[in-house]
Amino acid sequence: MSMAPPNKSTLRSLGSIELQTRRELILARLRDAISSGELAPGTHLAEVELSESLGVSRGTLREALRHLQQDGLLTADARGRLSVRVVSEQEVDEIFAVRCALESLAFRQICDLPDRSVVIPELQAALGHLKENEGDFVAQLDADLAFHRRLCELSGNGTLAHSWQGVSGLARAAITAAGPQTALHNMAYQRHLPIVSLLAAGDIEGGEAFLAQHMSDAAERIVAQMQRARSA
Amino acid sequence: MSMAPPNKSTLRSLGSIELQTRRELILARLRDAISSGELAPGTHLAEVELSESLGVSRGTLREALRHLQQDGLLTADARGRLSVRVVSEQEVDEIFAVRCALESLAFRQICDLPDRSVVIPELQAALGHLKENEGDFVAQLDADLAFHRRLCELSGNGTLAHSWQGVSGLARAAITAAGPQTALHNMAYQRHLPIVSLLAAGDIEGGEAFLAQHMSDAAERIVAQMQRARSA
DNA sequence: ACATGTATGACTGTTGACAGTCAAGCAAAG
DNA sequence: CTTTGCTTGACTGTCAACAGTCATACATGT
Numbered sequence: 326m327s328m329a330p331p332n333k334s335t336l337r338s339l340g341s342i343e344l345q346t347r348r349e350l351i352l353a354r355l356r357d358a359i360s361s362g363e364l365a366p367g368t369h370l371a372e373v374e375l376s377e378s379l380g381v382s383r384g385t386l387r388e389a390l391r392h393l394q395q396d397g398l399l400t401a402d403a404r405g406r407l408s409v410r411v412v413s414e415q416e417v418d419e420i421f422a423v424r425c426a427l428e429s430l431a432f433r434q435i436c437d438l439p440d441r442s443v444v445i446p447e448l449q450a451a452l453g454h455l456k457e458n459e460g461d462f463v464a465q466l467d468a469d470l471a472f473h474r475r476l477c478e479l480s481g482n483g484t485l486a487h488s489w490q491g492v493s494g495l496a497r498a499a500i501t502a503a504g505p506q507t508a509l510h511n512m513a514y515q516r517h518l519p520i521v522s523l524l525a526a527g528d529i530e531g532g533e534a535f536l537a538q539h540m541s542d543a544a545e546r547i548v549a550q551m552q553r554a555r556s557a
Numbered sequence: 558m559s560m561a562p563p564n565k566s567t568l569r570s571l572g573s574i575e576l577q578t579r580r581e582l583i584l585a586r587l588r589d590a591i592s593s594g595e596l597a598p599g600t601h602l603a604e605v606e607l608s609e610s611l612g613v614s615r616g617t618l619r620e621a622l623r624h625l626q627q628d629g630l631l632t633a634d635a636r637g638r639l640s641v642r643v644v645s646e647q648e649v650d651e652i653f654a655v656r657c658a659l660e661s662l663a664f665r666q667i668c669d670l671p672d673r674s675v676v677i678p679e680l681q682a683a684l685g686h687l688k689e690n691e692g693d694f695v696a697q698l699d700a701d702l703a704f705h706r707r708l709c710e711l712s713g714n715g716t717l718a719h720s721w722q723g724v725s726g727l728a729r730a731a732i733t734a735a736g737p738q739t740a741l742h743n744m745a746y747q748r749h750l751p752i753v754s755l756l757a758a759g760d761i762e763g764g765e766a767f768l769a770q771h772m773s774d775a776a777e778r779i780v781a782q783m784q785r786a787r788s789a
Numbered sequence: 790a791c792a793t794g795t796a797t798g799a800c801t802g803t804t805g806a807c808a809g810t811c812a813a814g815c816a817a818a819g
Numbered sequence: 820c821t822t823t824g825c826t827t828g829a830c831t832g833t834c835a836a837c838a839g840t841c842a843t844a845c846a847t848g849t
Contacts, residue, residue, distance in 0.1 A: 346803095347802075347803075373829085373831095384803065384804065387832095388620055396627065404810080404830085405832075419714045422714060422716075423717050423720055425662075430655065482651045484655050485655050488720055578832070604800075605801090613833080615834085619801090794848095795846075796843105802837105811831100813827085814826085815827100816825080818822085
């Protein structure tokens, strides 16, 4: 019995299996654990215990930890012990101010793009995910951040997207730490809709103003919730 | 023979010795090597060879490499081999656009500070270092970046300062890669002076406009030098 | 010649173990 | 009761070695 020889298109369509190294696996795992609150802020991360529970050696774990440390999600004390970063209320303002600056740049760069018509549908698709599953907090948070990330990516500025990712980890950790009562998910679709509209209109001034309000609102809401949770 | 008992002030003045781990030492060493061009862009970094030449084990080296990778100074190919990042001409524009957005935020936040009078002398001091040793290229580059870093630090926004550091590594690598002919050091003092003046005056609009011009000028000069070097 | 095995070398991924350091607890000396 | 010294336990810093994979080059068969 003879099989038909594979043609080039078949070979190409097979693609390549994505190779996930152990380090990358536990890196993603730890990222999720921190940003979801599974690892509460301030938690001490003992290397031996963590490596055993994750099923990897300490060396492999340490490489992932260095990555997270550079991301700002972990902090080291004088003796080198790592713990999950606790974001203060002041830092929430800082984080969202930086996000505002970066996303405003993305907005401007998209407006300066020769052809804006391609990015609008992309953002509308991201908006769609925001409209779906309105009850689920984490899903809403994911969709929220995904929308803003897409905004940065669509600017075509890879350095910008990379910088944004650097602060987004902290942003997500802060939002999660504040708790699901933050009510960030209420009306999330409506709150993000004007961004796309202003972008489609090419209104740079309007977009920047709206983004500034959008970010300061979010920061204020989170800080308020943190204070409420602290006094309780 | 009796010594006088140490009083508290003496004890306090002793301070504490700063503990430098091997990982941090070689991290700084590699940082310098990359940003100074000692390790040329595209250079392949073999772990065994590097660890031997640095006098550390592979494990220790790898932790430092992960740090640099996250900083964007190193890139990994499909097989995990690391090499010094080569910044394209497009990326130069990207990097300086991000720097502009971040430093503009720093400018605004300093202007919003209750007491601006404290930061002005600090920046003037940084300007002073820029005026000194005008012949030395690397010293000028150091002073240049130090000035901009100080601007971000003085904003009081630690997250902003951290994000800036994230792109500054790439910026420095790009400048060094373009070569000392970039003439970035010419009139560096005069080119930075208006930033402090506008800041002292609290002129946000003027400051942002100047920073935008400052950054796009720098990017243009670097790209031009890269093209010149490439065609030669 | 061309395609297919097959050894070889180089490199990264990963691991387990050793060494040094700090904190906590306890005992002895003042 | 305070201080000093010692022991124990836990933790991070560091290392050398094993295992798996890929590219290269050579040899083999058609």
